[in-house]
Amino acid sequence: MTITAPHKLGSGLREPEIVVTGARRTYELADYSHLVALHDVDVTIEAGSFTSVIGPSGCGKSTLLRIIGGLETLDEGDVTVCGVAPREAAAAKALGLVPQKPALLPWLDIFKNVTLPARVNRRHNRSPLPDMEHLLQKAGLGDAIHKLPSQLSGGMQQRAAIVRAFGLRPDVMLMDEPFSALDEFTREALQEQLLDLWDETKSTVVFVTHSISEAVRLSDRIVVMAPRPGRVVDIIDVDLPRPRSAALIKTPAFHAYEDLVRERLQAAFEKPHHPATEKGRV
Numbered sequence: 068m069t070i071t072a073p074h075k076l077g078s079g080l081r082e083p084e085i086v087v088t089g090a091r092r093t094y095e096l097a098d099y100s101h102l103v104a105l106h107d108v109d110v111t112i113e114a115g116s117f118t119s120v121i122g123p124s125g126c127g128k129s130t131l132l133r134i135i136g137g138l139e140t141l142d143e144g145d146v147t148v149c150g151v152a153p154r155e156a157a158a159a160k161a162l163g164l165v166p167q168k169p170a171l172l173p174w175l176d177i178f179k180n181v182t183l184p185a186r187v188n189r190r191h192n193r194s195p196l197p198d199m200e201h202l203l204q205k206a207g208l209g210d211a212i213h214k215l216p217s218q219l220s221g222g223m224q225q226r227a228a229i230v231r232a233f234g235l236r237p238d239v240m241l242m243d244e245p246f247s248a249l250d251e252f253t254r255e256a257l258q259e260q261l262l263d264l265w266d267e268t269k270s271t272v273v274f275v276t277h278s279i280s281e282a283v284r285l286s287d288r289i290v291v292m293a294p295r296p297g298r299v300v301d302i303i304d305v306d307l308p309r310p311r312s313a314a315l316i317k318t319p320a321f322h323a324y325e326d327l328v329r330e331r332l333q334a335a336f337e338k339p340h341h342p343a344t345e346k347g348r349v
């Protein structure tokens with residue numbers, strides 16, 4: 068029998084598979100009632116894949132992301148990232164995060180902003196600086212390298228935030244509605260650039276979105292969630308060819324996936340979860 072050693076990544080951990088089993092998270096509210104943000108969630112995310120999490124407001128998408136990122140803990144259940152607890156994965160620099168807002172430092176130009184985490188990191192581990200200029204060019208920010216954030220549009224600032232996060236080459240990239248504040252055209256352009264960066268860095272991406280078309284365009288797999296209690300109601304594999312160009316959005320195959328995701332979301336609303344012993348809010 069041959070035993071193959073796990074593939075070692077930049078962080079030194081094994082492949083960035085994410086495994087969430089029986090995850091439960093309840094919040095106590097101001098009136099002492101309890102809100103079940105995650106109820107028995109099971110999700111396995113394969114190394115190198117692009118997974119979107121979609122569902123209506125309050126269904127627990129961000130909670131799930133925060134738990135995978137080690138920013139919150141579970142009441143029950145288990146989560147591992149690259150074979151270890153999320154906090155260990157974060158300490159090993161295996162995790163990257165892109166929030167909804169770009170949060171760039173206003174007094175640094177774009178190049179200094181995107182290289183800052185890598186420079187800080189390097190003081191600790193002397194790893195070579197990533198080629199950020201190349202990634203900025205790839206993200207369409209070649210002309211903005213020496214501009215201040217205030218001189219750029221919201222879309223360009225968000226692109227810089229994405230480059231900053233990918234520049235550290237995390238094994239796992241967590242993205243919480245990074246395009247939600249952008250107009251449709253900017254959003255589509257950024258989706259294309261995000262797919263390029265993902266292709267180049269091979270990170271495992273978990274992407275929270277409200278947009279059905281965005282989820283279909285980007286993902287290998289879509290996790291559909293429903294609220295009260297926050298739970299996974301469906302997992303849809305998206306079997307569309309890559310690269311996923313803008314032209315793909317207009318094809319019948321693409322529309323069929325959009326319809327399927329919409330149907331599953333609708334079904335979750337029409338068939339609410341009411342187990343005899345547990346309500347979404349108790």
Ligand SMILES: Nc1ncnc2c1ncn2[C@@H]1O[C@H](COP(=O)(O)OP(=O)(O)OP(=O)(O)O)[C@@H](O)[C@H]1O
Pocket residue numbers: 094095096102104122123124125126127128129130131297
């Ligand atoms: N710290 C907290 N204390 C109390 N309730 C919380 C807390 N964090 C989240 N919640 C509640 O848990 C539920 C799930 O929240 P979460 O932010 O994960 O939902 P979401 O699906 O990401 O929503 P949205 O799409 O609006 O961002 C919501 O009802 C939210 O109000």
